[in-house]
Amino acid sequence: MSKRKTIIMPCSGIGKVHGLIAREATYAAADMANAETLCLALLVSGDKDARAKIKDADCIAIDGCPKLCAAKNVEMAGGRVVKSVRVVDSFRGHRGAEPGTATALADDGWKIVREIAADIACGLGKSEVK
Amino acid sequence: MKRVVLPCNGLDKAFGVLSCELALKLCETNGAQIVCPVLLNNSPARYEKTLAESDLLVIDGCPTRCASKLANNLGLKVDDKILVSEQAKSSGLEIGDSLRPDPVGMQLVDMMINDLAARESDISTQELIPGDFESPVDFLSVTHDKFIFKIPSQGYLFSENDTWVRVIGSRARVGVTDFVQQNLTDITYFEPAQAGSQIEQFDEVGSLESGKSMTDVLSPVSGRIIAVNIRLADSPELVNEDPYGNGWIAEIELADFDSDKELLLDAQSYSRIVEKKAAEVQK
Ligand code: SF4
Numbered sequence: 552m553s554k555r556k557t558i559i560m561p562c563s564g565i566g567k568v569h570g571l572i573a574r575e576a577t578y579a580a581a582d583m584a585n586a587e588t589l590c591l592a593l594l595v596s597g598d599k600d601a602r603a604k605i606k607d608a609d610c611i612a613i614d615g616c617p618k619l620c621a622a623k624n625v626e627m628a629g630g631r632v633v634k635s636v637r638v639v640d641s642f643r644g645h646r647g648a649e650p651g652t653a654t655a656l657a658d659d660g661w662k663i664v665r666e667i668a669a670d671i672a673c674g675l676g677k678s679e680v681k
Numbered sequence: 682m683k684r685v686v687l688p689c690n691g692l693d694k695a696f697g698v699l700s701c702e703l704a705l706k707l708c709e710t711n712g713a714q715i716v717c718p719v720l721l722n723n724s725p726a727r728y729e730k731t732l733a734e735s736d737l738l739v740i741d742g743c744p745t746r747c748a749s750k751l752a753n754n755l756g757l758k759v760d761d762k763i764l765v766s767e768q769a770k771s772s773g774l775e776i777g778d779s780l781r782p783d784p785v786g787m788q789l790v791d792m793m794i795n796d797l798a799a800r801e802s803d804i805s806t807q808e809l810i811p812g813d814f815e816s817p818v819d820f821l822s823v824t825h826d827k828f829i830f831k832i833p834s835q836g837y838l839f840s841e842n843d844t845w846v847r848v849i850g851s852r853a854r855v856g857v858t859d860f861v862q863q864n865l866t867d868i869t870y871f872e873p874a875q876a877g878s879q880i881e882q883f884d885e886v887g888s889l890e891s892g893k894s895m896t897d898v899l900s901p902v903s904g905r906i907i908a909v910n911i912r913l914a915d916s917p918e919l920v921n922e923d924p925y926g927n928g929w930i931a932e933i934e935l936a937d938f939d940s941d942k943e944l945l946l947d948a949q950s951y952s953r954i955v956e957k958k959a960a961e962v963q964k
Contacts, residue, residue: 563690565701566708566715574692578780590691592718592747596754620719654705 557586557675558605558630560594561613562620568650569615569638572664575656576613576638579668584675586611591621594628605630611671614638634674641667683735684713685728687721687757689748696765697742698780703765703790704740710794713738718751725755736760738797739914749914759914761797762873768793771875799877814847814854816926823952825959831859832948832955833925839951840901842883843958845925846945848938853902855886856929860955862921864962865891871917873909874931880906882941886931889920901945904936 561577564570581588587608593601605625611634612622622635641663642648650660688704691697707713714735716728738761739748752759769776774789782790817833824830837845843861847854862868870890880886886900887909909931913919920928935941946954 561692563717563719565688565690565704565717570717577692588693590689590693590697590742590747592689592691592697592751593745595719595722596745596747596750598745598747618720618723620717620723623723624719654709 556608557584557611557633558589558608559584559586559611559613559671560589560591560621560625562615562618563591564615564620566653567615568653568656568660571653571656572638572641572650572660572667573613573615573621573636575661575664576636576667576671579664580611580613580671583668583672586675591624594630595624602628609633612636613667613671634671636667636671638663638667684711684738685716685731685735686713686738686740687716687718687748687752688740689742689746690718691742691747693780694743695776695778695780695782695786696769699769699776699782699786699790700740700742700748700763700765702782702787703763703793706790706794707738707797718748721755722751732757738763740765742766753915757915760911762914763793763797764872765789765793768796796875796877814849814926814929816923821948821952823955823959825956828863828959830863830955830959831925832952834948837925838901838942838945838947839954840883840899840945841954842899842901843955844898844901844930846901848935851935852907853904853933853935853938854929855898855900855902855931855933857889857896857898857920857924858951858955859924860958861889861896862924862928864893865889865896865921866893867891868917868920871910871913871920871930873911873913874906876906876909876931878906879936880904880933882944886933889917898930900931900933902933902935902938902941904933906931907934908932 559577559581561573610625610630610632613636614621615638648659651657686704688700740763741748743766819834820831821834843858868891872888874886882903883899885897887898
């Protein structure tokens, strides 16, 4: 198994429920898999330490929409994206779901958060999902 | 004018999370529009129209100031700025490390919303007051080696800390002298003080940063800060170009100018201090 550290990064989808799901899923997955997170804005603003950090890590990008801001920016900064998750795709299995709003998730939104986080944690060999 | 907010949207720092909360709350309560920092970086054209038609508020979580850097890189005109960690410090609120905003964090967010509202009314009051703060035309010069330091010969008073003050009625404009700007060389960053706050003589009224060093600007007078030069957020080089005019730092509603004056110098006396300092810098 890779000795590289894992960094999970969501897009900055602030102001949209998909973005909030990406952010919450990042926190949940990082908790379950004991992985790190990093401010995407820090990376985008060209911070040297942030760039150095992702160079030595396997990055998992969680994006709210198909624009894939997180995945693209991690790659542009020289990072290796080992898994790219799109929140919109998770809605396919939840037709008619009511996820909540950009500021507060409803039950359906949290359900999707847990699914994304569990999927990531399992992929990292942390299957004993809380 | 409509307001748009550019938050750093930090994720792994408590102050970054609060910057995000503040942006969301401003949207909900004041109808502000959020600019996503990453999308802005990738496709600035997308926000071109919105930014041209609105006042831009930049919110940074911590002193890394990601959002400010981004705005600066893209050459955006910044109308106001907030640094959440600084706000926490000045309000005395203890913000822990938790990435879930707790009641204290939300109290800080509410305080910042109130401060912003107060700041807005300060700035509009300032626009209504007529005042003549044009750049000076007559100067004394102090020459040292290959350097020439200019000092306005009339209408300005100076502190030993190399700041100037120009008074009109009960208002004063303050800034740094030519000596400071030449010593700092190219100024790249300006951090304003909080508009609306009350300061004593020689309290901090902003800070300037260049590749060479950083300097706190100490106000030569006491009073209430009624305006900060927000143009410097975008164009800090104005301090280099016109330190006594367009590069002003703040406007103060004077509290006790008569006693402040006792510690201030006229152009002649200040020029002697500059001579000495220039000789020391040279050593
Ligand atoms: S300013 Fe600080 S909190 Fe905000 S994105 Fe940058 S590093 Fe994170």
